[in-house]
Amino acid sequence: MLEHIDKLFDRVPELALFITIALGYTFGKIKIGNFVLGGIAGTLILAVLIGQLGIKLDPGVKSIFFALFIYAVGFQGGPQFFRSLNLQSLRQLISAFVMCVVGLGCVLAAAYIFGLDRGTAAGLAAGGLTQSAIIGTAGEAIERLNLSTEVKQSLEANVAVGYAICYIFGSLGPIIVATWFLPTVMRWDIRAEAQKLATSMSGGKPSPGPGQVEAIHRIDTRVFEITDAAVGKDVRSINATLSDATVEAIIREGQSTEVTLDTKVQSRDLIVVTGVVETLAAGSLMLGKNVPAPRTASLIEEHREIIVTNKALVDRTLQDLHDNIDSDTRRGVFLTSIKRLGRDLPLLPDLKLHRGDEVHVTGRPKDLDRVQPKIGFEITAAPVTDFIFFGIGMTVGILVGMITVRLGGVPISLGAGGGCLLSGLVFGWLRAVHPRFAALPTGASNFLRDFGLAVFVAAVGLSAGPKAWTSIKEHGLLLLGLGVAVTIIPQILVFYFSYYVLRIRNPIEALACVVGGRSANPGFAALLNKAGNATPVVTFTITYAVANVFLTLWGPVIIGLVTKNPSAQ
Numbered sequence: 045m046l047e048h049i050d051k052l053f054d055r056v057p058e059l060a061l062f063i064t065i066a067l068g069y070t071f072g073k074i075k076i077g078n079f080v081l082g083g084i085a086g087t088l089i090l091a092v093l094i095g096q097l098g099i100k101l102d103p104g105v106k107s108i109f110f111a112l113f114i115y116a117v118g119f120q121g122g123p124q125f126f127r128s129l130n131l132q133s134l135r136q137l138i139s140a141f142v143m144c145v146v147g148l149g150c151v152l153a154a155a156y157i158f159g160l161d162r163g164t165a166a167g168l169a170a171g172g173l174t175q176s177a178i179i180g181t182a183g184e185a186i187e188r189l190n191l192s193t194e195v196k197q198s199l200e201a202n203v204a205v206g207y208a209i210c211y212i213f214g215s216l217g218p219i220i221v222a223t224w225f226l227p228t229v230m231r232w233d234i235r236a237e238a239q240k241l242a243t244s245m246s247g248g249k250p251s252p253g254p255g256q257v258e259a260i261h262r263i264d265t266r267v268f269e270i271t272d273a274a275v276g277k278d279v280r281s282i283n284a285t286l287s288d289a290t291v292e293a294i295i296r297e298g299q300s301t302e303v304t305l306d307t308k309v310q311s312r313d314l315i316v317v318t319g320v321v322e323t324l325a326a327g328s329l330m331l332g333k334n335v336p337a338p339r340t341a342s343l344i345e346e347h348r349e350i351i352v353t354n355k356a357l358v359d360r361t362l363q364d365l366h367d368n369i370d371s372d373t374r375r376g377v378f379l380t381s382i383k384r385l386g387r388d389l390p391l392l393p394d395l396k397l398h399r400g401d402e403v404h405v406t407g408r409p410k411d412l413d414r415v416q417p418k419i420g421f422e423i424t425a426a427p428v429t430d431f432i433f434f435g436i437g438m439t440v441g442i443l444v445g446m447i448t449v450r451l452g453g454v455p456i457s458l459g460a461g462g463g464c465l466l467s468g469l470v471f472g473w474l475r476a477v478h479p480r481f482a483a484l485p486t487g488a489s490n491f492l493r494d495f496g497l498a499v500f501v502a503a504v505g506l507s508a509g510p511k512a513w514t515s516i517k518e519h520g521l522l523l524l525g526l527g528v529a530v531t532i533i534p535q536i537l538v539f540y541f542s543y544y545v546l547r548i549r550n551p552i553e554a555l556a557c558v559v560g561g562r563s564a565n566p567g568f569a570a571l572l573n574k575a576g577n578a579t580p581v582v583t584f585t586i587t588y589a590v591a592n593v594f595l596t597l598w599g600p601v602i603i604g605l606v607t608k609n610p611s612a613q
Contacts, residue, residue: 053099057506060099064091064502082566084176084501085211088204091505099506106503110180111464113496115438116489117177117592118468123400123476125469125589133586136557139542140587143561144594146534147173151598152605154526161608162186163199167206168523169602172530173595174214174564177461179203180500181599184445184459191609197507198610204504210527217531218567222555223574226539230551237551238575262391263378263406265318265343267295269332270309280305282315283375289319290376292408293343300341316343318378318407346409347380351476352401353420363393373418376411380404384585390577400476433471433482441467465596535562556580560587563595 053060065087072086151172155165166182169175186199227234274282279291283305294301295314301307309315314335352358357365362379382389383402389395397403403419405412416422445463475482484492535558542548542557552575559567560583568584 049097053097057099057101060094060097060506061101061105061499061502064094064506065498067094068502069498082215084497085208085215087498088208088211088501088505091502092204092208095506101503101506103507106180106183106500106507107460109496109499109503110183111438111442111460111496112492113500114177114180114461114596115441115464115468116484116493116496117596118465118470119437119472119475119484120468120486120489120493121589121592122469122472122474123398125593126473135542135546135548136553136560136583136586137590139538139546139548139557140561140590141594142541143534143538143558143587144591144598146538147530147562147595148598148601150530150533151602154530155602155606155608158522158526159608160526160606161199161202161610162603162606163202163610164206164523165606166599166602167203167208168210168526168530169595169598170203171207171210171214172527173534173562173598174211174218174531174566175592175595175598176207176497176501177465177592177596178599178602179207179504181459181461181596182603183504183599184461185600185603188459189603195609200504200507202610206523208505209523210530213524213528214531215564215566217528218535218559218562218564219570221532221535221539222558222564222567223570226536226555226558227551232551234551234555234571234574235576238577238579241550241552241579262320263318263380264321265292265316265345266334267314267316267337267341269335270313270315271332274309274315274331275311277309278305279303279307279309282309286317286319288322289317292316292318292345292376293341295338295341298338298341300343314338314341316341318345318376320378344408345406346412347404347406348412348416349423350403350405350416350419351421351423352397352399352403353477354418355399357397357419358399359396361393362391362395362397365397366393373415377405377407377415380406384581389581390579395582400473428483429485429488430481430483433474434484437467437471437482438464440470441465459600462597462600465593469593552579553583556583557587560584561591563588563591 068087068090069083070086071090072083074086148169151165151169154160154168160168163182163186166178170178170182182203183200186196186203189196189199191199223234226232283290291303293316294303294307294309295316296310300316314337315331316337317331379391381404382391382395382397383404384398384400389401402423405415407415441464442460443463444466445460447463471482471484475484538561539554539558543554548554548557555571556568559571568580568588571580571584
């Protein structure tokens with residue numbers, strides 16, 4: 045049976061690639077307690093096992109799909125990365141950068157003290173710092189070394205093995221440190237601190253988990269029987285008394301009727317009002333009893349997503365905007381959510397808008413059309429990728445990756461991966477500033493990111509093949525211990541640096557800096573669950589964007605600074 049499979053894979057090696065991805069993601073879904081290995085790590089482990097059959101893939105597969113993956117990562121993080129380069133978020137920016145530098149220092153120290161070769165050191169960084177992109181940037185740097193093919197293959201196999209061994213605790217470590225160790229040492233109650241922060245910002249509520257939805261809505265539409273005090277009054281005067289609510293329609297003789305500001309209310313009319321539930325509940329002298337809507341009544345509203353591009357809105361708080369925009373301008377338009385880097389932000393009065401934020405609003409189309417130009421550019425319901433700018437972005441990235449500089453006499457270049465990361469950052473920022481250009485819809489960029497990394501990791505594992513076992517026997521237990529050290533030490537050192545030197549004293553912000561500076565998504569998810577609300581999101585997005593860039597760039601740096609090579613096997 046195994047012999048037939050081997051022959052089939054020799055004939056069609058692409059078949060092994062897709063089988064590896066399918067089995068790897070299946071394996072990655074296995075849940076032990078609250079820990080899930082994840083599809084990428086699962087794919088790499090299965091790829092190393094299946095790679096024992098000696099599968100030969102075209103080397104171009106790794107290069108192409110890694111370039112696509114890293115460009116998508118840069119594109120998605122570009123707006124927030126450049127936005128974080130300002131004085132207001134300087135402390136968080138420094139914290140993230142120091143975390144990356146300390147992580148690199150721990151890896152280099154381990155390599156020199158324990159005599160690790162270049163590939164093993166890069167694998168230690170990729171797994172211990174949970175940055176899968178290092179596998180690609182280090183692999184590209186290895187390809188440019190003036191070494192024999194066999195030694196290069198051993199180095200690449202060691203990168204894969206180092207990642208596989210160190211990744212599991214690399215994922216668990218930030219969860220332990222950020223949600224148990226540091227809160228215990230500092231005597232912090234994460235849930236209480238998150239509620240305190242939310243309260244100080246006049247809001248906060250638990251965030252729904254995967255597959256869950258918020259059943260209690262801030263905005264609602266209700267039908268009221270008017271009181272005698274409202275008869276003869278126009279819609280403009282009624283709206284003026286409602287503040288954060290507006291009359292959307294009048295139901296007269298069982299039929300919905302469009303209204304203008306001058307429309308007058310008649311006896312026995314029902315009025316349809318949309319607004320913040322607190323306003324609707326409080327009502328006014330003009331609103332009578334809340335009644336069911338007649339079956340024949342209808343009110344069509346629209347949900348719209350708008351990218352913030354108006355400079356007048358940037359860095360202004362929601363409370364400031366609410367207080368300083370007149371009621372006629374915002375009439376009938378209600379904010380339902382704000383997303384940054386694909387994550388929902390807490391709708392708190394002190395939340396500041398950033399260029400590139402996705403503002404989700406609801407209301408009648410004519411009201412939304414009035415407000416939209418004052419916010420920015422609508423994300424259309426049927427977005428299309430701008431392949432012109434996509435092609436230009438990939439081309440620029442590959443060309444930038446060809447540039448070589450010397451660091452301490454050692455030639456270092458970013459390679460196609462590092463170049464495409466920087467290009468993606470720039471084009472992602474360009475998209476946020478000029479939304480009519482460089483469109484790469486979220487669904488498309490997510491696919492490029494996830495599928496590109498899955499194919500790349502599977503190709504690396506399959507190519508590692510039998511050489512992986514040699515590396516496991518040589519460095520297995522040592523790498524496991526070093527992985528724990530590389531995972532834990534930077535988090536603890538940088539936490540105290542951020543707390544005492546940078547004076548990031550708020551517990552939620554300090555812990556979010558820890559997981560964000562490590563680009564640790566599992567750690568962030570655990571912190572979010574402990575917090576019970578979305579207060580860690582803002583700090584995490586800033587530090588996460590910075591860490592994603594610098595950790596990825598450490599691949600060629602490690603290959604350049606660590607000079608030891610494995611002996612040819």
